[in-house]
Amino acid sequence: MEPFxxxxxxxxxxxxxxxxxxxxxxxxxxxxxxVAIIFGLLRVANFLHGAQYMLGAFFAxxxxxxxxxxxxxxxxxxxxxEALLLVxxxxxxxxxxxxxxxxxxxxxxxxxYGLLLTIGLAMLIEGAVQLRYGAAGLTYAIPERLSGGxxxxxxxxxxxxxxxxxxxxxxxxxxxxxxxxTRLGGYLRAAAENPDMARALxxxxxxxLTLTYAMGVALAGLAGVMAAPVxxxxxxxxxxILVTVFAVVVIGGMGSVFGAIVSGFLLGLIEGLxxxxxxxxxxxxxxxxxxxxxxxxxxxxxxxxx
Amino acid sequence: MTESxxxxxxxxxxxxxxxxxHVLHGLSIxxxxxEVVTLLGRNGAGKTTTLRAIIxxxxxxxxxxxxxxxxxxxxxxxxxxxxxxxYCPEERGIFASLTVSENLGLPPATRAGGLEENxxxxxxxxxxxxxxxxxxRLSGGEQQMLxxxxxxxxxxxxxxxxxxxxxxxxVIVAQIRRVLEALKAKGKTLLLVEQNFQFASRVADRHYVVxxxxxxxxxxxxxxxxxxxxxxRYLGI
Numbered sequence: 001m002e003p004f005x006x007x008x009x010x011x012x013x014x015x016x017x018x019x020x021x022x023x024x025x026x027x028x029x030x031x032x033x034x035v036a037i038i039f040g041l042l043r044v045a046n047f048l049h050g051a052q053y054m055l056g057a058f059f060a061x062x063x064x065x066x067x068x069x070x071x072x073x074x075x076x077x078x079x080x081x082e083a084l085l086l087v088x089x090x091x092x093x094x095x096x097x098x099x100x101x102x103x104x105x106x107x108x109x110x111x112x113y114g115l116l117l118t119i120g121l122a123m124l125i126e127g128a129v130q131l132r133y134g135a136a137g138l139t140y141a142i143p144e145r146l147s148g149g150x151x152x153x154x155x156x157x158x159x160x161x162x163x164x165x166x167x168x169x170x171x172x173x174x175x176x177x178x179x180x181x182t183r184l185g186g187y188l189r190a191a192a193e194n195p196d197m198a199r200a201l202x203x204x205x206x207x208x209l210t211l212t213y214a215m216g217v218a219l220a221g222l223a224g225v226m227a228a229p230v231x232x233x234x235x236x237x238x239x240x241i242l243v244t245v246f247a248v249v250v251i252g253g254m255g256s257v258f259g260a261i262v263s264g265f266l267l268g269l270i271e272g273l274x275x276x277x278x279x280x281x282x283x284x285x286x287x288x289x290x291x292x293x294x295x296x297x298x299x300x301x302x303x304x305x306x
Numbered sequence: 307m308t309e310s311x312x313x314x315x316x317x318x319x320x321x322x323x324x325x326x327x328h329v330l331h332g333l334s335i336x337x338x339x340x341e342v343v344t345l346l347g348r349n350g351a352g353k354t355t356t357l358r359a360i361i362x363x364x365x366x367x368x369x370x371x372x373x374x375x376x377x378x379x380x381x382x383x384x385x386x387x388x389x390x391x392x393y394c395p396e397e398r399g400i401f402a403s404l405t406v407s408e409n410l411g412l413p414p415a416t417r418a419g420g421l422e423e424n425x426x427x428x429x430x431x432x433x434x435x436x437x438x439x440x441x442x443r444l445s446g447g448e449q450q451m452l453x454x455x456x457x458x459x460x461x462x463x464x465x466x467x468x469x470x471x472x473x474x475x476x477v478i479v480a481q482i483r484r485v486l487e488a489l490k491a492k493g494k495t496l497l498l499v500e501q502n503f504q505f506a507s508r509v510a511d512r513h514y515v516v517x518x519x520x521x522x523x524x525x526x527x528x529x530x531x532x533x534x535x536x537x538x539r540y541l542g543i
Binding site for chain 2: 183186187189190192193194196197198199200201202203204205206
């Protein structure tokens with residue numbers, strides 16, 4: 001019997017690529033969400049996001065290997081599951097300190113300084129990690145409970161990949177809900193729309209900015225932990241994804257949380273489809289789309305025209 | 307007791323700048339607890355800037371602003387608001403991305419005695435019907451009601467209202483006037499900027515005339531008739 005085909009492509013290949021697209025899209029969405037939240041309120045394009053994602057993966061690796069890295073101290077190893085909770089908390093702290101020490105200094109000056117500051121800090125962090133741990137990727141094993149998989153007939157679905165998709169969907173839409181429907185979210189929307197007025201009503205906007213930046217960085221950290229078993233852990237791992245993530249955020253509409261989530265998943269899928277039908281274009285399709293969207297809708301798909 | 311005699315708000319020799327442009331030139335006002343005071347004057351005289359300076363929105367400032375005896379000049383706006391000052395700007399400052407209900411719930415309560423939602427709806431019945439609407443879907447009158455209503459929740463004893471009747475239909479203006487009278491009866495202290503002199507003369511106890519960033523005259527509302535000619539000269543009406 002001939003293998004089942006769709007549009008002249010073997011169905012298994014098609015669904016396989018769509019699945020990979022969905023996984024990549026899960027990471028794009030998680031990352032873009034953080035960038036969009038930060039830009040929406042702080043008006044700073046956080047080019048540190050890739051380095052913070054890398055730190056997330058790195059901290060997970062460090063936590064798992066604590067006993068062998070510092071043999072004399074008798075430290076325990078923290079599993080993937082523990083890292084999933086601990087690393088975002090650590091990165092939240094890193095983010096709060098970064099905002100307090102650096103980011104807040106560029107709010108009132110030209111955007112270009114924010115760009116230079118965050119790119120510079122990213123280079124420092126990535127350089128320091130590479131100096132200490134080298135450029136080669138470190139491996140992080142898939143947690144045992146998720147190492148299996150199931151054959152869905154049309155595609156083989158590894159458990160860990162299913163887990164990534166589910167977590168990303170839950171976190172993205174949970175965050176979106178928190179911003180759109182809760183009191184804290186209302187503060188964020190008010191502060192993003194008219195910070196002076198929000199302050200004049202008694203809302204501590206500077207504290208909200210710190211909190212928001214820290215939340216965005218924690219999301220990057222979470223994405224990093226989840227990425228550790230999928231991609232290899234290295235100092236440069238955030239660079240490639242950062243470029244795509246900014247394209248995603250621009251396509252979704254700078255600062256639009258919903259736009260970032262939807263475009264994140266969408267872009268992952270479109271990349272996957274491109275790999276099936278015209279592989280050479282798969283690495284540029286995102287940017288072609290970005291150019292098209294920008295020429296038709298300069299504010300992005302879900303952005304508000306100013 | 308000197309406490310009761312001390313003004314609730316005392317602004318002394320206040321200077322303020324927008325960038326390089328010097329807009330307040332030593333303005334001084336005093337507002338007693340429970341009083342309704344208006345700032346009158348032509349456009350650009352510095353009335354709005356005075357309210358912005360009090361709430362903490364003017365970054366470049368010199369002089370003294372004392373509220374309940376404590377110096378608040380130079381404090382961040384959120385700190386000033388939390389001390390018990392409510393601010394309703396000329397453009398109303400309604401958040402378009404928030405619903406009416408969210409706008410109402412936004413300012414944190416700063417002290418006891420804030421109005422409950424039901425009391426706010428008793429003053430502004432229209433708001434109850436619009437709770438689920440986005441802030442940008444409201445009419446001008448509804449926006450004004452919301453802007454006043456939301457600072458009543460906080461319990462702030464001093465309210466700064468910048469042109470609360472601007473651009474509103476007479477029936478809405480009358481409603482706002484009744485609300486201000488009700489607030490005065492509750493013991494609130496109001497500092498108004500008002501172009502509508504007719505309106506000001508019906509709600510206020512005292513008027514300051516602001517010209518070129520300083521207070522040039524002050525009169526009691528009871529003496530208005532005898533000062534009419536002088537006032538008209540100031541205001542150019």
